[in-house]
Amino acid sequence: MADYRLLLMEYETHLSRIATTIFKVMVKNLDLNNNNMTMKQYVSRETGMVRMYRYPACSDTSIGWGMEVHTDSSVLSILNQDDQVSGLQVLKDDQWLTVKPISNTLIVNLGDMMQAMSNDKYKSVQHRVRVNKERERISICYFVFPSEGAVIESPNYKPFTYNEFREQVQQDVKALGYKVGLPRFKHSQHF
Numbered sequence: 001m002a003d004y005r006l007l008l009m010e011y012e013t014h015l016s017r018i019a020t021t022i023f024k025v026m027v028k029n030l031d032l033n034n035n036n037m038t039m040k041q042y043v044s045r046e047t048g049m050v051r052m053y054r055y056p057a058c059s060d061t062s063i064g065w066g067m068e069v070h071t072d073s074s075v076l077s078i079l080n081q082d083d084q085v086s087g088l089q090v091l092k093d094d095q096w097l098t099v100k101p102i103s104n105t106l107i108v109n110l111g112d113m114m115q116a117m118s119n120d121k122y123k124s125v126q127h128r129v130r131v132n133k134e135r136e137r138i139s140i141c142y143f144v145f146p147s148e149g150a151v152i153e154s155p156n157y158k159p160f161t162y163n164e165f166r167e168q169v170q171q172d173v174k175a176l177g178y179k180v181g182l183p184r185f186k187h188s189q190h191f
């Protein structure tokens, strides 16, 4: 038990470092200096989390999806997907593409916070997970978020904190049954 905990903590340390490095490189050409946020507030280690998923094999694929279509609310999501069993699909140019499992390879997805911070220059990717008829699938996902109270400001959006975003998502899921997400925070709301 203790060993497992240590391993996870070590994993988190590395993934948080990787996420910060990727973020810094990606935003080099964005003018984030106008905002009052520091690099630590854009990608906060405190709010980051590791999640492990096990999707059991399921012969009846009509039961639905392993995970329904969604965008992540994160800044970045770094997935360590099963290197044998595929399932993850991303939407690109209106087409669903299956992300091929490749050993020792991490997949980086952009989340809603990255889209807002970049003023829509970078888009958060729509994705979903298929169930597999014959084999179970395991994935380990690391999500990084802004620090809770930091105000995200970019021209297309009303200033908001990640806390406000998360609360709005929870409210919408409860009231409407789905996440509205970023359109709630745009100056011109279309949803």
Ligand SMILES: O=C(O)CCC(=O)C(=O)O
Residues within 6 Å of the ligand: 051, 053, 067, 072, 079, 081, 088, 127, 129, 139, 141
């Ligand atoms: O299991 C996966 O590969 C993706 C999981 C996912 O999209 C999520 O947790 O947001």
Ligand SMILES: [Fe+2]
Residues within 6 Å of the ligand: 070, 071, 072, 077, 127
């Ligand atoms: Fe996701």
